Amino acid sequence: MQADPFSFIRSRVLVHFPAWKEAIVSTFGSGLINQTFLVTSGGTAAILQRLAPIFSPLINENIAAVTAALAGAGLATPRLIPAGDGRLWVDLADDGVWRMQTFITGTSFDKVQSPAQAQAAGALVAKFHTAVENLQHTFRGLREGVHATPKHMARLQEALTVHAHHRLYESVAPVAADILERAQTLTPLPALPPRLCHGDLKLNNILFAGETPADSERALCLIDLDTVGPMALAYELGDAWRSWCNRSGEDATAARVDLDVFRASYAGYAGAIGQALTLDQRHALLGGVEWISLELASRFVADALFESYFGWDPQRFGSRGEHNLLRGRGQLALHEAFVATRSERAIILGI
Numbered sequence: 001m002q003a004d005p006f007s008f009i010r011s012r013v014l015v016h017f018p019a020w021k022e023a024i025v026s027t028f029g030s031g032l033i034n035q036t037f038l039v040t041s042g043g044t045a046a047i048l049q050r051l052a053p054i055f056s057p058l059i060n061e062n063i064a065a066v067t068a069a070l071a072g073a074g075l076a077t078p079r080l081i082p083a084g085d086g087r088l089w090v091d092l093a094d095d096g097v098w099r100m101q102t103f104i105t106g107t108s109f110d111k112v113q114s115p116a117q118a119q120a121a122g123a124l125v126a127k128f129h130t131a132v133e134n135l136q137h138t139f140r141g142l143r144e145g146v147h148a149t150p151k152h153m154a155r156l157q158e159a160l161t162v163h164a165h166h167r168l169y170e171s172v173a174p175v176a177a178d179i180l181e182r183a184q185t186l187t188p189l190p191a192l193p194p195r196l197c198h199g200d201l202k203l204n205n206i207l208f209a210g211e212t213p214a215d216s217e218r219a220l221c222l223i224d225l226d227t228v229g230p231m232a233l234a235y236e237l238g239d240a241w242r243s244w245c246n247r248s249g250e251d252a253t254a255a256r257v258d259l260d261v262f263r264a265s266y267a268g269y270a271g272a273i274g275q276a277l278t279l280d281q282r283h284a285l286l287g288g289v290e291w292i293s294l295e296l297a298s299r300f301v302a303d304a305l306f307e308s309y310f311g312w313d314p315q316r317f318g319s320r321g322e323h324n325l326l327r328g329r330g331q332l333a334l335h336e337a338f339v340a341t342r343s344e345r346a347i348i349l350g351i
Helices: 005-016 060-070 117-132 149-162 169-183 231-242 260-270 279-306 318-338 342-348
Strands: 024-027 035-041 045-053 097-102 195-197 207-208 221-223 228-230
Touching: 005 035, 005 045, 005 318, 024 228, 045 060, 045 207, 060 117, 117 207, 117 221, 117 231, 117 260, 149 169, 149 279, 169 279, 169 318, 221 318, 231 260, 231 279, 231 318, 260 342, 279 318, 318 342
Parallel strands: none
Antiparallel strands: 024 035, 035 045, 045 097, 195 228, 207 221
16 A cells, blocks of 8 residues: 555545545544544545455455344444445455445443443443344354464464564563463363354444443444454453453553453343343353453464564554563453452352
């Protein structure tokens, strides 16, 4: 893509969306994976994204099916805007795969503002799960083994082997050793069938009605649907709690689990899902967040050496590796905090 992305978008991308070819383009959001832009034309806004190479363009077919089910259930959701030829995406070869979606006005947060907001978020996730529960769709282009924890631990070990002379190796090695040791002590999760999930429930993938109460406590919709597909509920809500309950955020090496947020979000989910969660499901939710936080720690620390996957902040860090090492330390601390609160979380889950 050209050095000036806006000129490129106007000349090469928007020509495939005739109604938007004169649109104003600006950057949008702070996502780590896809490049995202806001396009506005005639007072109407849409989201334009260049899909990261890690995703198959076929995932857009999954998104179309899921959002149709959500809309059919009366839930707000972004919808794909077909290109002029009717396709759901535009493939420009070396210049990337592009797609456009409807824009939903709302506010996202990087940290939970209150237990009431967490409860609303939990309830929205339950409504999402209910709306897509009976969807008949063959999911295509899914990334295999996204939450295959042993695979990620092997990847971390590979990073240590391949990059033994990396400038950050001496800093990474002890953190990696701690992660690999803790992986041996993870409590096995109950074997449960997967369900259709969002797949990436960090808090800023939820839009709320506004910045202040009561609007900030009214959840509107889920966004960033690249990862929709069958998944274990333990990983789905485990990833949510990894994001929602960490009062320190991802860019901090210390971590504190907010049990009030955990309690409120679980109450919201359990109250809106429409059926009682089984004991096995609740045991899975108890351990899932421990697995997810340690898994993400391993992924960040591996990328501190590979320096090839996660986005990073060049305003605050000298390299991708330094940013990811900090994130990895933070997720390891979060894992430790979740393990330390296991008994309290068990009580909340009714175990």
